[in-house]
Amino acid sequence: MEQLGPVPGQEQKQRALRRMKLVALAFLGAATALFLATTLWQSAGAPGWVGYVKAAAEAGMVGALADWFAVTALFRRPLGLPIPHTAIIPTKKDVLGDSLGEFVGANFLSEGVVRERLRRIGVSARLGAWLREPDNAERVTSELATVVRGAVTVLRDEDVQAVVEQAVVSRVMAVPWGPPLGKLLERVFADGSHHKLVDVMCDRGYDWVKENYDQVMSVVSNRAPSWSPKFFDSLVADKVYGEVLSFAWAVKTDVNHPMRLALDKFLGEFAADLQHDPKVMARAEEVKHQVLEHPEVKTVIGSAWSSAKKMLLDAAEDPSSELRTRVRAGLTTLGDRLATDEATRTKADTWVEGAAAYLVLNYRDEITTLITDTVQRWDAEETSRKIELQVGRDLQFIRINGTVVGALAGLLIYTIAQLIA
Structure with a gap:
């Protein structure tokens, strides 16, 4: 006993x-x-x-x-x-315990009694008046920060990583990449948003050709036949370099250059193939598996959680952190709305009453059983x-x-x- x-x-x-x-x-x-x-x-x-x-x-x-x-x-x-x-x-201890449990269940844990009591108390109005006080909002914020610190500290990094992998990576693996990526690219290409990227690539291409004269000359000279005279190779290489530089300049400066138009056509066809061509879609799936199954992905997930964990702990510890400041301001704002806005107060009271009624209807027997079982053990x-x-x-x-x-x-x-x- x-x-x-x-x-x-x-x-x-x-x-x-x-x-x-x-x-x-x-x-x-x-x-x-x-x-x-x-x-x-x-x-x-x-x-x-x-x-x-x-x-x-x-x-x-x-x-x-x-x-x-x-x-x-x-x-x-x-x-x-x-x-x-x-x-x-x-x-008669056990009988009295059963009677006490039935009495509490019938007279204190009935839906009507709970709703009427909460309605008379005015939970949201009292909570709003309490929360709108800065000291009280700070107190709640401090308690929440303590809860966050405790929860984050208790969680093991490997468990969180496993959950993230299960929740994120597995879902990404289950969704085909081709069609949604194709639709996204199609909208980007249709809006012309990719032209700025193409401009950057053309600028960098021209700059590279301009700054790497020796390398272009070396490539052409190395490709020349062994019997060709060196001076002739130099003339050919210089001519080739000039043509390449002129081509790069033309692509850079002419937005309607055939090269640019061909690139736009290729990208449009590629976006359509990602949505409709089975071979291209299958290739996208292969790339997806290669990326997500790479060991570095798990390393990135682990490092992301470590960074997020450190940020949460630092923010929860520092009373002047942006996180705690925003939470405190949010609680104060919520208190003002509950204290002054009738619609918000009514909505909150309805939610509280509904939650309490749900608990009473679904867990009343468990609560009364707690009373009877406790008395029986005495x-x-x-x-x-x-x-x-x-x-x-x-x-x-x-x-x-x-x-x-x-x-x-x-x-x-x-x-x-x-x-x-």
């Missing part, structure tokens, strides 16, 4: 319980003493009014004993006797002692009241009997 935790202020409550038990016992003792005294007095010839006192004392004794029995029977067997329907809490005798410690002091007033009310009832009955006689 599971032991209950200590009761707050246990020693003070034990002293108060013992004191009230002594008070209740004193009332019983007083009634008993008065009954014995009046009985002896009557046997010695007491006046008539003594009978009234004796009747009150006798009834007070009976009331005190009856209520002592009733209070004691809640927690233990009176005088240790196996009297039926005594020691109710120890013997030790019966320990449970009885703890409950008595909590409410026993107030229950002693029942014994005191029983003594007083019993005495008054006995006095009234004796008086009526005397009047009738």
Whole structure:
């Protein structure tokens, strides 16, 4: 059996319980003493009014004993006797736990009660008024930063990398590259957005030819027959270089140059082939697999997570970071909207009520089971002692009241009997 935790202020409550038990016992003792005294007095010839006192004392004794029995029977067997329907809490602990669970479920965890309570509380209005205060927004931001730091620190890098690979790489692998890439290129080529790139390539090509005269001359000379005179090779190479330079200049300066037009035509056909030509599409898939299966891709994913992790930790740690500043400003703005905008407040209240109702409808049995299972695990005798410690002091007033009310009832009955006689 599971032991209950200590009761707050246990020693003070034990002293108060013992004191009230002594008070209740004193009332019983007083009634008993008065009954014995009046009985002896009557046997010695007491006046008539003594009978009234004796009747009150006798009834007070009976009331005190009856209520002592009733209070004691809640927690233990009176005088240790196996009297039926005594020691109710120890013997009926599990039944009481089930009843408590049913009571909580029916009266506190019903959809109507939860919705009505939340509606009266006005969660969004209170939250908005609280969040719009800068100190409170900063407090929430700090707590969120702590959560982020904890979550990022707990996560293992290899687990995150595996998740990213599963979530990103596997999905990219599953989607063909050809058609979407072809559509993208088709739109780019149709808009002429690629012309700036072509201009850069033409400029760099012309600059390279212009700055690499010796290399062009060397290539032409090396290709010449061995029997060709050197001066003739130099003349041919120089002529070839001049033609190449002129061609590069023409391509660079003439936007309608046949070379440029041929390039536009080639790119347009390539974009169409990526969407419709099976061979080109298959080749795009091969390139995709080669790229994504390359070891460097995993290295890039790992380094990306490491960089993101460091950025998150640094941003969460620094109160003046852009991330925390934006979160704090966002919380303050949310608080202002919840406090001043009726539409936003209504939407938020509706969402909160719906979420709470969903939890109640779907998890009410689990919540009440938590109560019943917890009570069932408690030790019966320990449970009885703890409950008595909590409410026993107030229950002693029942014994005191029983003594007083019993005495008054006995006095009234004796008086009526005397009047009738």
